[in-house]
Amino acid sequence: MAISKEAYLAARDRAVSTFERAGIAITEAEKDNIEVADFGLGRLDEIGVELVIYVNTDRVCAKEVILFPHQICPEHRHPIQAAIEGKEETFRCRWGTVYLYTSGPATANPQGIVPEDRKPYFTVWHEIVLQPGDQYTVDPDRLHWFQAGPEGAVLSEFSTPSTDEVDIFSDPEVQRIPEVY
Amino acid sequence: MAISKEAYLAARDRAVSTFERAGIAITEAEKDNIEVADFGLGRLDEIGVELVIYVNTDRVCAKEVILFPHQICPEHRHPIQAAIEGKEETFRCRWGTVYLYTSGPATANPQGIVPEDRKPYFTVWHEIVLQPGDQYTVDPDRLHWFQAGPEGAVLSEFSTPSTDEVDIFSDPEVQRIPEVY
Numbered sequence: 436m437a438i439s440k441e442a443y444l445a446a447r448d449r450a451v452s453t454f455e456r457a458g459i460a461i462t463e464a465e466k467d468n469i470e471v472a473d474f475g476l477g478r479l480d481e482i483g484v485e486l487v488i489y490v491n492t493d494r495v496c497a498k499e500v501i502l503f504p505h506q507i508c509p510e511h512r513h514p515i516q517a518a519i520e521g522k523e524e525t526f527r528c529r530w531g532t533v534y535l536y537t538s539g540p541a542t543a544n545p546q547g548i549v550p551e552d553r554k555p556y557f558t559v560w561h562e563i564v565l566q567p568g569d570q571y572t573v574d575p576d577r578l579h580w581f582q583a584g585p586e587g588a589v590l591s592e593f594s595t596p597s598t599d600e601v602d603i604f605s606d607p608e609v610q611r612i613p614e615v616y
Numbered sequence: 617m618a619i620s621k622e623a624y625l626a627a628r629d630r631a632v633s634t635f636e637r638a639g640i641a642i643t644e645a646e647k648d649n650i651e652v653a654d655f656g657l658g659r660l661d662e663i664g665v666e667l668v669i670y671v672n673t674d675r676v677c678a679k680e681v682i683l684f685p686h687q688i689c690p691e692h693r694h695p696i697q698a699a700i701e702g703k704e705e706t707f708r709c710r711w712g713t714v715y716l717y718t719s720g721p722a723t724a725n726p727q728g729i730v731p732e733d734r735k736p737y738f739t740v741w742h743e744i745v746l747q748p749g750d751q752y753t754v755d756p757d758r759l760h761w762f763q764a765g766p767e768g769a770v771l772s773e774f775s776t777p778s779t780d781e782v783d784i785f786s787d788p789e790v791q792r793i794p795e796v797y
Contacts, residue, residue, distance in 0.1 A: 458639035460710065460748030489751060490706040490774050495676055497774035525671040567641030570670060593671050593678035593774060
C-alpha cells in the first residue's frame with residue numbers, strides 16, 4: 436500500500452500548519468522534506484506520523500514528530516541488534532496532548548482509541564499522558580505506541596540513532612518505510 | 617570565583633521569562649533546576665549560559681540553552697577521550713539570533729563582540745549566523761564558541777553524552793562547573 440502524491444502533499448501542508456500553531460521554527464527545506472509515514476496501512480488520518488529529522492548521525496538522532504488529532508503511531512519496539520543496543524527514545528511533548536502506552540499495569544480507562552480491526556496489534560496499555568513540557572524515556576526493546584489528543588500534538592524525539600528499518604511492529608501489515616506513488 | 621545565591625536566582629528567573637517569550641514549555645521542576653553557568657569568571661551578563669537538561673544518559677543528551685542578550689559561551693572543544701570519541705553537538709536556534717564561531721576562514725566583519733581582556737582566548741572567528749530553525753553540527757574536538765544577538769536566544773542542543781567535566785576551554789580561568797555560595 437503506497438501513499439498518493441496528493442495525500443502526501445495534503446499531509447505535508449497540514450504538518451506545516453501544525454508547526455506554525457505550535458510556534459516551532461522549521462526551514463523551507465525542512466518543510467519541503469517532511470516525512471509522511473502511513474505505515475503502509477493506507478489510513479493516514481487514523482494511523483500515521485509526520486516527521487522532521489533534525490539530525491541523525493551514527494551517534495545521535497533528534498526529530499520533531501507531528502500527530503494530527505487522534506492520529507496513532509502503532510505499537511512497536513526497537514530490538515537489540517548484534518553489537519548495538521536497541522534504540523533509546525525520549526519523547527517530549529511540545530504542544531497538544533499525547534497518550535503514550537508501554538508495558539506495565541494496564542490503565543483502567545485509557546484515553547486512547549484504536550480502530551476495532553487493529554486492536555489485536557495494540558497489546559500494551561499502560562498509559563502516560565504527556566502535556567507540553569512533559570517527557571518520557573522508552574528503554575531499548577520495550578513495546579510502545581502513542582496517539583494524539585483532540586488538538587493533535589508536536590513531540591520532540593531525542594534518541595540514539597534511528598533504526599526505522601529494523602523496528603518491530605506488532606501489526607504484521609505495517610510497512611514502516613513509506614512508498615509514494 | 618563562585619556565583620551568589622541572589623545572582624543565581626535572578627538569572628534563573630530571567631531564563632524562565634526567556635522560555636516564556638520563546639513559547640517553549642518547561643515544567644515547574646525544570647524551572648527550579650535551571651543550571652546557571654558563569655564559567656567561574658564572575659561576569660555572567662557577558663560570559664555565561666543558562667541550561668535545562670532534558671535527557672543525559674550514557675548514550676544521548678538533549679538540552680535547551682538560554683543566552684541573554686549578547687551573552688557569550690566561551691571558546692572550548694570536546695576532546696577525544698581514551699575509548700570515547702569526543703562529544704558531537706548539533707545546535708539548533710529556536711528563538712532569537714546566535715552567532716556561532718568555529719575553525720575555518722575568519723569572517724571579515726564578525727558580529728560577535730568579546731570583552732577586550734578575554735580576546736586572546738577567542739581564537740576561532742569563522743562565523744555562522746543561526747536564526748530560528750537554523751542549525752549547525754560541531755564535530756568532536758573542534759574549537760567553538762557562541763554569542764547571543766541583541767534579543768538573547770534559545771538554542772536546542774542535541775548531542776552524544778555531555779562531557780562538561782572534560783571540556784577544554786581556551787581561557788585558562790574558565791571553571792565549567794559552577795559554585796553557588
